[in-house]
Amino acid sequence: xxxxxxxxxxVDDQRLIREGIASLLGIQxxxxxxxxxxxxxxALAQAVTLTPDxxxxxxxxxxxxxxETLVELRRRAPDCRVVMLTTFDDExxxxxxxxxxxxxxxxxxxxxxxxADAVRLARAGLTPLDPAAxxxxxxxxxxPAAEAPATGPLTAREADVLRLVAAGxxxxxxASRLRLSEGTVKNHISRILTRLSLRDRTQAALYAxxxxxx
Numbered sequence: 001x002x003x004x005x006x007x008x009x010x011v012d013d014q015r016l017i018r019e020g021i022a023s024l025l026g027i028q029x030x031x032x033x034x035x036x037x038x039x040x041x042x043a044l045a046q047a048v049t050l051t052p053d054x055x056x057x058x059x060x061x062x063x064x065x066x067x068e069t070l071v072e073l074r075r076r077a078p079d080c081r082v083v084m085l086t087t088f089d090d091e092x093x094x095x096x097x098x099x100x101x102x103x104x105x106x107x108x109x110x111x112x113x114x115x116a117d118a119v120r121l122a123r124a125g126l127t128p129l130d131p132a133a134x135x136x137x138x139x140x141x142x143x144p145a146a147e148a149p150a151t152g153p154l155t156a157r158e159a160d161v162l163r164l165v166a167a168g169x170x171x172x173x174x175a176s177r178l179r180l181s182e183g184t185v186k187n188h189i190s191r192i193l194t195r196l197s198l199r200d201r202t203q204a205a206l207y208a209x210x211x212x213x214x
Contacts, residue, residue: 006119040068
């Protein structure tokens, strides 16, 4: 993991909530709240200026909402991780945020120490998900896709690997199922993510669901 405190920007349109999250997170070990923002436009300006490691952002805000802001942040500050922190665990919000490139989806009732742990995970490149958000994502993946299966630019073997990734299989399990080495599986996953312009396994699972590969 990267050395030094995690630099965090807190974005929420409600002042009391915004300042409360910033205060509680700021006293956690290894956390440094570098700024706060009241809406998406301010968040974009702050992120470019302050270069935080992680942005904690509400989903529903006036003006550009959290997901719209996330899309623009991915373009303007690609090294910044964005974790949605909200009271809404609706399936639409969860899937929309993760598809747009969110590095996590958490609810605001999370204890401060657990929130700090999730922020550390996000900076390390992992995807912290609230249990309720995980259930919504699982429901979306379980629902049959409306369109016929399509593999797009993937080879048949890459499509096989992607199906197993979407099913939650580990690299070792995929290697065993397909009679490949773990190194070969890692290479396949890396090529899949690159070819499809996906960030991680979560986005790969959503892609597989959308393409009817499950």
